[in-house]
Amino acid sequence: MNPVAAYRVDAIDPALRRSGRFDAEIEVTVPNEDDRFQILKLYTKMIPLDPVLDLKSIAALCNGYVGADLEALCREATMYAIKRSSNTKDASNFSLTMEDWKHARSVVGPSITRGVTVEIPKVTWEDIGGLKELKKKVQQAVEWPIKHSAAFSRMGISPVRGILLHGPPGCSKTTLAKAAAHAAQASFFSLSGAELYSMYVGEGEALLRKTFQRARLAAPSIIFFDEADVVAAKRGDSSSNSATVGERLLSTLLTEIDGLEEAKGILVLAATNRPYAIDAALMRPGRFDLVLYVPPPDLEARHEILCVHTRKMKTGNDVDLRRIAEDTELFTGAELEGLCKEAGIVALREDISAAVVCDRHFQIAKSSLKPALTKSEIDSYSSFMKTSSRALPGHFEAGLKPDKSKKNRLDPFSLVKIGVVSCLLLAAAAAAAEYYIMYGDQIVHDIAT
Numbered sequence: 001m002n003p004v005a006a007y008r009v010d011a012i013d014p015a016l017r018r019s020g021r022f023d024a025e026i027e028v029t030v031p032n033e034d035d036r037f038q039i040l041k042l043y044t045k046m047i048p049l050d051p052v053l054d055l056k057s058i059a060a061l062c063n064g065y066v067g068a069d070l071e072a073l074c075r076e077a078t079m080y081a082i083k084r085s086s087n088t089k090d091a092s093n094f095s096l097t098m099e100d101w102k103h104a105r106s107v108v109g110p111s112i113t114r115g116v117t118v119e120i121p122k123v124t125w126e127d128i129g130g131l132k133e134l135k136k137k138v139q140q141a142v143e144w145p146i147k148h149s150a151a152f153s154r155m156g157i158s159p160v161r162g163i164l165l166h167g168p169p170g171c172s173k174t175t176l177a178k179a180a181a182h183a184a185q186a187s188f189f190s191l192s193g194a195e196l197y198s199m200y201v202g203e204g205e206a207l208l209r210k211t212f213q214r215a216r217l218a219a220p221s222i223i224f225f226d227e228a229d230v231v232a233a234k235r236g237d238s239s240s241n242s243a244t245v246g247e248r249l250l251s252t253l254l255t256e257i258d259g260l261e262e263a264k265g266i267l268v269l270a271a272t273n274r275p276y277a278i279d280a281a282l283m284r285p286g287r288f289d290l291v292l293y294v295p296p297p298d299l300e301a302r303h304e305i306l307c308v309h310t311r312k313m314k315t316g317n318d319v320d321l322r323r324i325a326e327d328t329e330l331f332t333g334a335e336l337e338g339l340c341k342e343a344g345i346v347a348l349r350e351d352i353s354a355a356v357v358c359d360r361h362f363q364i365a366k367s368s369l370k371p372a373l374t375k376s377e378i379d380s381y382s383s384f385m386k387t388s389s390r391a392l393p394g395h396f397e398a399g400l401k402p403d404k405s406k407k408n409r410l411d412p413f414s415l416v417k418i419g420v421v422s423c424l425l426l427a428a429a430a431a432a433a434e435y436y437i438m439y440g441d442q443i444v445h446d447i448a449t
């Protein structure tokens with residue numbers, strides 16, 4: 001028997017892979033949670049562990065780590081613990097605590113994801129004010145397939161493959177995606193248009209394919225496209241005959257998303273403030289199953305956002321965040337964050353040793369800021385789902401209030417209204433045409449003279 005190991009199995013000549021030569025092919029995949037637990041147990045056999053330490057939970061946190069990474073993790077944690085105990089001069093009860101593992105995890109990452117931009121977001125759901133319903137829906141769509149995959153296979157349904165977040169800029173689309181990745185403890189791959197538009201032909205597509213391949217290996221993972229309108233721009237706008245970079249990227253993206261059928265635990269998240277610019281092929285169910293509108297904050301949400309961004313700030317007794325929220329209509333989350341920051345700077349400008357931000361600082365800051373959004377802009381942002389022909393998928397709408405889903409369909413009353421209005425328009429057009437036929441010559445004559 002001749003066992004062989006290969007990393008790139010496709011590079012092996014097919015003649016070698018036929019039966020009679022290498023009859024059996026065994027794929028050695030990335031260890032799953034249970035495997036990781038076993039590996040960690042093996043490597044920590046000789047190391048004293050803190051009795052309250054739960055190796056299982058560490059194994060759960062180490063998505064995408066292969067055996068070698070776990071070994072490095074154990075080494076790093078032990079080194080850190082040794083350093084720590086030598087500092088305290090109490091070497092007698094040396095043991096690995098959760099803190100050591102946390103430190104080690106911040107130093108040793110999964111090697112599969114090296115080279116592809118991976119940023120581990122530290123944003124939590126609590127950092128996002130308002131948007132309760134939306135947060136719940138994103139949470140369900142992202143976390144359920146990863147945490148309750150057995151339930152999905154029991155029900156015979158496939159989880160959501162892609163989520164598109166759209167809405168005005170500064171309303172926490174990017175933050176939502178990061179919070180989702182953080183909460184799901186999934187490997188996070190972030191791709192931006194700038195990385196994908198390479199000066200070399202084919203490099204962007206290669207990066208895209210590589211990212212999907214690594215995401216499959218490091219599953220469960222989330223692939224995030226920020227400003228997705230650049231990557232997935234509508235086709236056919238260009239006048240040249242050859243396919244543009246954008247078109248080639250889009251077709252690669254479409255094939256990769258369709259290829260996800262087999263892969264469990266990969267979710268494609270995209271955010272954009274120009275949903276109209278995204279190719280329609282991506283918007284069909286099976287690709288971006290869930291298209292969610294992230295609205296600008298209402299009064300309650302503005303209050304919560306102000307609370308979030310003044311958490312670390314010492315505010316005076318006279319600061320009434322609710323009143324500020326009432327005064328800041330049309331402000332987005334980003335602008336409210338800016339307002340809090342500006343208020344702090346105003347306070348410092350007044351007195352560099354100041355420790356408390358008072359109401360007058362907020363007022364001064366507010367007078368210098370103006371919301372960038374207007375009512376009509378918000379209407380045009382929110383109208384995307386209503387005008388697009390695509391209906392909302394049903395299975396994640398359970399948590400949504402009924403009024404929202406109704407808005408997307410036309411009720412009989414508005415159909416009648418549309419009918420009446422179009423009849424009136426037709427009649428007016430007919431009258432105008434008749435008038436023109438009767439007096440057209442005369443008008444032309446009048447104009448000429």
Ligand SMILES: Nc1ncnc2c1ncn2[C@@H]1O[C@H](COP(=O)(O)OP(=O)(O)O)[C@@H](O)[C@H]1O
Pocket residue numbers: 127128129130131168169170171172173174175176271297305308332333334335337
């Ligand atoms: N609902 C919110 N709660 C807390 N912070 C928010 C909220 N919306 C926006 N922000 C703040 O605004 C900034 C920009 O948000 P971001 O998610 O990048 O917006 P978008 O991607 O929609 O343009 C973030 O740093 C975030 O802290």
Ligand SMILES: [Mg+2]
Pocket residue numbers: 173174226227271
């Ligand atoms: Mg963004």
